[in-house]
Every structure is written in structure tokens, then in C-alpha cells.
Amino acid sequence: MIKLETKNAFLNENFADYQDSVTHCHELLMTKKGKGNDYTGWVEWPFDYDKEEFARILDAAERIRNNCDVFLVCGIGGSYLGARAVIEMVNGLYAQKKPEIIFIGNTFSSTYIAQVLDYIKNKEVCLNVISKSGTTTETALAFRLFKQALEAKYGVEEAAKRIFATTDRNRGTLKSLADKAGYEEFAIPDDIGGRFSVITAVGLLPIAVAGIDINALLEGCRKAYKDLDTADLDKNPAYRYAVARRMLQNQGKNAEMLVSYETQMSMVAEWWKQLFGESEGKNGKGILPCSVNFSTDLHSMGQFIQDGNKVLFETLIKVEKPTLDLTFPADEENLDGMNYLAGKSVDWVNKMACQGTLEAHVETGHVPNIEITIPDMSVESFGYMAYFFFRAIAMTTYLIDENPFDQPGVEVYKKNMFRLLGKN
Numbered sequence: 332m333i334k335l336e337t338k339n340a341f342l343n344e345n346f347a348d349y350q351d352s353v354t355h356c357h358e359l360l361m362t363k364k365g366k367g368n369d370y371t372g373w374v375e376w377p378f379d380y381d382k383e384e385f386a387r388i389l390d391a392a393e394r395i396r397n398n399c400d401v402f403l404v405c406g407i408g409g410s411y412l413g414a415r416a417v418i419e420m421v422n423g424l425y426a427q428k429k430p431e432i433i434f435i436g437n438t439f440s441s442t443y444i445a446q447v448l449d450y451i452k453n454k455e456v457c458l459n460v461i462s463k464s465g466t467t468t469e470t471a472l473a474f475r476l477f478k479q480a481l482e483a484k485y486g487v488e489e490a491a492k493r494i495f496a497t498t499d500r501n502r503g504t505l506k507s508l509a510d511k512a513g514y515e516e517f518a519i520p521d522d523i524g525g526r527f528s529v530i531t532a533v534g535l536l537p538i539a540v541a542g543i544d545i546n547a548l549l550e551g552c553r554k555a556y557k558d559l560d561t562a563d564l565d566k567n568p569a570y571r572y573a574v575a576r577r578m579l580q581n582q583g584k585n586a587e588m589l590v591s592y593e594t595q596m597s598m599v600a601e602w603w604k605q606l607f608g609e610s611e612g613k614n615g616k617g618i619l620p621c622s623v624n625f626s627t628d629l630h631s632m633g634q635f636i637q638d639g640n641k642v643l644f645e646t647l648i649k650v651e652k653p654t655l656d657l658t659f660p661a662d663e664e665n666l667d668g669m670n671y672l673a674g675k676s677v678d679w680v681n682k683m684a685c686q687g688t689l690e691a692h693v694e695t696g697h698v699p700n701i702e703i704t705i706p707d708m709s710v711e712s713f714g715y716m717a718y719f720f721f722r723a724i725a726m727t728t729y730l731i732d733e734n735p736f737d738q739p740g741v742e743v744y745k746k747n748m749f750r751l752l753g754k755n
């Protein structure tokens with residue numbers, strides 16, 4: 332389902348030279364003996380997921396869809412990026428589906444929060460608060476404001492029926508609050524970290540509310556598991572990608588630019604940036620994950636990529652079949668001079684832009700390119716791709732002997748902020 336092409340990556344090492352290390356790291360991952368092993372629950376989750384909870388998610392999603400105009404998803408980082416990535420990739424940006432989904436709890440921007448509060452005033456609303464730790468300040472701050480708004484509008488009892496909490500199964504501030512308030516609760520497994528949690532209730536509830544088939548998402552993961560269940564670098568494209576990144580970094584490429592030609596995949600890139608950045612960026616190591624959306628960003632970032640500092644390589648996500656397409660019309664007067672495209676599909680134009688850019692960046696700019704091709708923007712393709720990236724980041728991080736599953740560096744800003752805010 333995913334094709335990996337490295338012929339334009341200018342690799343100057345052999346994959347075979349990495350085979351022993353990859354086999355060793357694969358063993359570490361699969362036998363749960365590597366660094367961060369207590370956070371590898373995602374590996375088997377597409378098969379071992381909680382079936383009873385899955386049924387409750389479908390049931391809650393149906394109730395939410397029938398009860399509101401706006402569904403608020405309150406979370407940050409791994410507790411929101413995955414859901415947003417899937418919903419935008421699959422439904423597109425102007426899906427005109429009910430309910431409208433608005434993401435909150437991911438910013439301290441007072442203007443943003445105030446505008447959303449104002450926007451929902453005369454609308455029917457449900458809310459899903461999502462936090463594994465239960466203490467993330469951006470999420471907790473927004474949740475209190477929106478909870479009070481819902482309680483003022485519906486009364487405490489009815490508001491409680493409209494609020495759904497996704498958090499730790501046993502402990503934490505949000506867990507205690509949800510228990511006391513009587514919210515319906517969904518669990519984030521102890522052994523799955525935030526950036527891997529799109530395949531749990533964290534992602535599944537909002538995705539189901541968006542009318543997307545969550546079973547197909549897990550099916551995509553299961554297919555990827557089966558295809559990638561080998562350490563053999565000739566057969567496992569996720570591990571080849573993991574190794575290619577290491578080779579490129581050895582050649583001085585310290586930034587990876589994820590490229591897509593589909594506007595609705597911008598949030599997939601944001602999700603990928605957290606997955607790769609938080610997993611690998613440790614102890615002065617790692618490749619800086621960046622992203623662009625072409626051809627849009629060719630008109631802003633194209634110059635640098637073509638001609639600037641040779642610090643980066645591109646990882647291009649190609650989508651074989653667009654969700655929708657249209658034929659470019661002829662015009663009798665042809666005042667805009669665009670008749671040369673009459674009768675062509677717009678997706679064909681997009682694909683030609685992709686080909687032309689690839690040639691320019693590779694042949695003239697000497698920018699290494701890794702190509703990842705997915706068949707379409709379906710939820711199953713997302714599931715497959717997500718699992719592909721999970722395996723790839725675990726491997727590529729083990730190859731530099733780091734723990735892919737923690738994020739100690741994020742705590743530094745929090746400590747300073749809490750001191751400034753006067754938190755005990």
C-alpha cells in the first residue's frame with residue numbers, strides 16, 4: 332500500500348551494511364527490551380485494542396452527531412494532532428458535514444479562545460476533553476472556560492451528558508474531575524504515548540464523530556503490521572526509510588522537509604512533525620522535521636529548497652488518486668491564455684507540477700528526495716501510513732541509541748512557565 336523510492340536520494344552507503352543493526356533494533360522493539368519499552372503498546376494495539384470500548388466510541392459518536400452543531404475537541408500535541416490530521420485528510424477542509432469540529436485547548440491565545448466561545452454561543456455543542464496526563468495547562472485552561480460555558484447554557488446535569496473525557500484509566504486530575512462530574516470516559520492506555528495515540532480513543536472518538544470509519548483506520552494499521560513484520564531491509568520499506576534518513580544525516584543532511592501536494596494534508600505534516608521531532612530530538616541528536624505544502628509553498632520556500640543552504644532532504648508524499656477531480660474548461664476568448672490546459676484534469680496539472688519540481692530539486696538543486704507513494708486519502712491509507720511512520724521512527728531512533736518514546740525536553744518550558752504563573 333506504500334511504495335518507497337530512494338533512487339533520487341543520493342545515498343552513498345549500502346542498505347546491507349545496516350542489516351545487522353536493524354535486525355537487532357527490530358528484536359528490541361518486538362521483544363520489548365529496547366529503550367522506552369513500557370511505551371510500545373502501539374505495536375500490537377491494532378489487534379489487541381479494547382473491543383468493548385471501541386463499541387462505546389461508536390455509540391457515543393452517534394449520540395454526539397445527533398446532538399450538536401459544533402463538536403469541540405480540547406487537547407494539544409498528540410491529544411489532538413492525529414484526529415485533526417485524519418479528519419482533514421479524509422473529509423477535506425470544507426466538508427459541510429455536521430457537526431462542525433473545532434479544536435481548542437491547544438493554545439493560550441486569548442483571541443482564539445474568546446472567538447470560539449463567542450462562535451458557539453447560539454449553537455448546540457458537545458465537547459471531548461483529551462489529556463493523558465490530565466494536567467496539560469493549555470488544555471486545562473480551555474476546558475474550564477468551555478465547561479463553564481456549557482454549564483451556563485445547559486445546566487450542570489445536561490452539560491455533563493455533553494462532555495466526554497479521554498484520559499488515563501486510573502489516575503490524574505482530569506480522571507478525578509470526570510469521575511466526580513459523571514462524564515462518559517474513554518481511556519488512553521498506559522503503554523501508548525501521546526504521539527502514537529491517534530489509534531486509540533484519543534483519535535478514534537473525534538474521527539468517528541466526523542463520520543469516518545474508524546474500523547478502516549485500524550484495518551490500515553493491521554495491513555501495515557503484516558506487510559512490515561520483518562527486519563529484512565529488502566522487504567520492509569518503513570525500515571528502509573528509517574535507514575535512508577540515517578544515511579542522509581551522515582551526509583550532513585540535518586533537516587527533513589515533508590512535502591505534500593494536497594492542501595488537506597497539511598495537518599498530517601503537523602502530526603508527523605510531533606511524531607518525529609519528539610521521538611528523535613534528544614541529546615543533541617536527530618533530524619529537524621519541517622514541512623511544506625506544494626505547489627503553494629514553492630512560491631515562498633521554493634527558492635531556499637532549490638538554491639539555499641544544502642542542509643535538507645525532502646520526503647515527498649505522493650497521492651496516486653485524489654479524492655475529487657475536475658476538468659479544466661475551454662474558454663472561447665482565451666483572454667487568460669489558459670486554453671492550453673483545456674480538457675486536462677486539475678489533478679494531472681498537480682502531478683506535472685510535482686514531476687517538474689522533483690526534477691528541478693534533484694537534478695539542478697541536488698536536493699536528495701525520498702518518495703513515499705500512498706494510493707489515496709482514505710482513512711485506511713492514513714492508518715497504513717501512520718503505522719508505517721510509527722515503525723520507521725522507532726527504528727530510526729533506536730539506530731541512534733535514543734529512547735523514541737519519551738520527551739523530557741518539553742518539561743523545561745513548563746517549569747519556567749509555572750514559575751512565572753505562580754503555580755505551586
Ligand SMILES: O=P(O)(O)OC[C@H]1O[C@](O)(CO)[C@@H](O)[C@@H]1O
Pocket residue numbers: 407408409410461462463464465466467470525526609738741
Ligand atoms: O495528553 P497530554 O498529557 O495533555 O499531553 C499532550 C502533549 O503534551 C506532551 O506531553 C508534551 O508536553 C506531548 O508529548 C503530548 O502529546
